[in-house]
Amino acid sequence: MPRLKPKRRGISTEPTKVECQRSGSMRPSPLSSRTSAQMLPSGFDKRVVWREHLLRMQARTGRGGHLVRDEYKRYGRQLIMPEVGLHGQLRLKNARVLLVGVGGLGCPAAAYLAGAGVGTIGLMDGDTVEESNLHRQVAHTTSRVGMNKAESAREYLKSLNNTITVNVYKSHLSPEHALDVFRNFDLVLDCTDHPTSRYLISDACVLAGKPLVSASALKTEGQLIVLNNPPAPPGDPAGGPCYRCVFPTPPPPESVLSCGEGGILGPVVGTMGVLQALEAVKVLTSKTSASKDEPVRPTLLIFSAYSHPQFRSVRMRGRRADCACCSSQASITPQSLISGSLDYVAFCGVSAPVDLLEANDRVSATAFSQLPRDGSNTLIDVRDETQYAICALRGSINIPWSGSAAAFLENVRQRGLLTQDGRQLYTVCRFGNDSQSAARTLLNEAVNVKNITGGFEAWRKEVDPTWPDY
Ligand SMILES: [Zn+2]
Numbered sequence: 001m002p003r004l005k006p007k008r009r010g011i012s013t014e015p016t017k018v019e020c021q022r023s024g025s026m027r028p029s030p031l032s033s034r035t036s037a038q039m040l041p042s043g044f045d046k047r048v049v050w051r052e053h054l055l056r057m058q059a060r061t062g063r064g065g066h067l068v069r070d071e072y073k074r075y076g077r078q079l080i081m082p083e084v085g086l087h088g089q090l091r092l093k094n095a096r097v098l099l100v101g102v103g104g105l106g107c108p109a110a111a112y113l114a115g116a117g118v119g120t121i122g123l124m125d126g127d128t129v130e131e132s133n134l135h136r137q138v139a140h141t142t143s144r145v146g147m148n149k150a151e152s153a154r155e156y157l158k159s160l161n162n163t164i165t166v167n168v169y170k171s172h173l174s175p176e177h178a179l180d181v182f183r184n185f186d187l188v189l190d191c192t193d194h195p196t197s198r199y200l201i202s203d204a205c206v207l208a209g210k211p212l213v214s215a216s217a218l219k220t221e222g223q224l225i226v227l228n229n230p231p232a233p234p235g236d237p238a239g240g241p242c243y244r245c246v247f248p249t250p251p252p253p254e255s256v257l258s259c260g261e262g263g264i265l266g267p268v269v270g271t272m273g274v275l276q277a278l279e280a281v282k283v284l285t286s287k288t289s290a291s292k293d294e295p296v297r298p299t300l301l302i303f304s305a306y307s308h309p310q311f312r313s314v315r316m317r318g319r320r321a322d323c324a325c326c327s328s329q330a331s332i333t334p335q336s337l338i339s340g341s342l343d344y345v346a347f348c349g350v351s352a353p354v355d356l357l358e359a360n361d362r363v364s365a366t367a368f369s370q371l372p373r374d375g376s377n378t379l380i381d382v383r384d385e386t387q388y389a390i391c392a393l394r395g396s397i398n399i400p401w402s403g404s405a406a407a408f409l410e411n412v413r414q415r416g417l418l419t420q421d422g423r424q425l426y427t428v429c430r431f432g433n434d435s436q437s438a439a440r441t442l443l444n445e446a447v448n449v450k451n452i453t454g455g456f457e458a459w460r461k462e463v464d465p466t467w468p469d470y
Pocket residue numbers: 241242243244245246319320323324325326327
């Protein structure tokens with residue numbers, strides 16, 4: 001739509017309010033704002049209209065407040081978006097958001113929430129910053145290695161936006177205290193990395209009546225879902241499902257890998273953290289509430305960095321009629337949570353230490369280092385090719401353990417190591433677990449083999465302190 005130009009001085013050709021709405025390209029000018037003020041019906045005081053608007057806003061947000069002049073400038077780029085507007089910005093300013101975990105998910109999520117003007121941000125983490133965190137946990141710095149993560153992130157957030165309040169909780173979430181903390185907030189973000197904390201956070205959100213934005217990331221993949229939204233008391237089908245509705249049983253403990261074990265790409269977990277912040281902003285600034293007639297069915301977003309397409313979404317069911325937390329038959333109550341009688345570690349299971357070998361089938365890293373290197377010993381390194389390329393002992397043979405005994409045995413056979421030629425075989429891996437499985441497989445074939453206890457972790461501690469600590 002072409003811009004209108006004044007034909008003659010003194011005659012206003014500014015677009016009317018209707019024309020303004022039709023044309024996205026028109027820009028307001030000082031003249032237009034003066035004109036619109038002049039167009040208020042007689043008897044209307046602009047200050048009265050503004051005050052009434054604020055009162056309506058305060059009633060809707062449940063809290064008072066207004067934007068100060070600097071905030072219009074700081075938040076102007078999102079303020080002019082219809083999805084936010086003044087209504088949404090005031091809601092953000094009045095909002096209190098808790099992030100449990102200030103790592104790869106929590107750092108970017110907190111940054112965008114602070115940037116967006118969320119008035120109070122709670123940061124909870126009992127861990128300290130480590131050097132291996134820095135490639136993805138972008139709120140921490142080299143100089144803050146050793147500092148509590150929540151404290152470190154607070155420094156970052158205050159330098160980003162010193163108009164907001166940041167509350168720090170320098171401990172891990174416990175069932176006994178979860179409700180006390182959650183009740184101080186409007187919304188919770190699960191930025192942790194283990195099933196035990198995911199179930200605990202979800203249960204506490206249901207019992208405290210808070211919506212939950214939950215995300216996870218490992219290797220090159222991530223997941224995101226908004227739960228208990230809208231929050232409703234247990235048994236009310238109008239409420240959104242909880243984590244237990246979506247994942248009623250925890251994954252087998254041996255299948256749960258940490259980022260230290262499985263690896264993680266920084267931008268992958270960063271993507272999921274940013275998406276958490278986005279969903280949080282959407283929940284906080286939402287202008288509509290869900291229909292009471294239709295059960296809420298959230299979407300599980302699945303991100304896979306090396307797939308095409310990278311994003312997929314799966315529609316989930318609403319609340320489960322037999323959910324242990326959010327149904328009318330729920331066994332999880334505020335009392336059971338606070339009393340500490342719910343054992344989340346036992347519920348999720350604990351993977352027992354791998355112990356597959358007799359004492360005679362083991363050798364320490366120190367003892368292995370003292371063996372003669374005369375060809376009578378052969379070391380099989382069962383780490384994957386990527387880790388083997390990072391560092392390896394000279395003369396070792398790389399035959400990765402993928403979890404399949406048959407595949408491993410076939411690979412060993414192809415390398416000619418199953419022949420009984422008097423050689424003593426040794427197995428090694430990063431921490432000494434997979435190599436036990438490999439040694440057990442070879443022992444079952446009556447092969448002379450011993451496993452290096454503790455793997456390369458022990459090698460670095462006992463024999464070679466320069467061995468890469470990756
Ligand atoms: Zn549920």
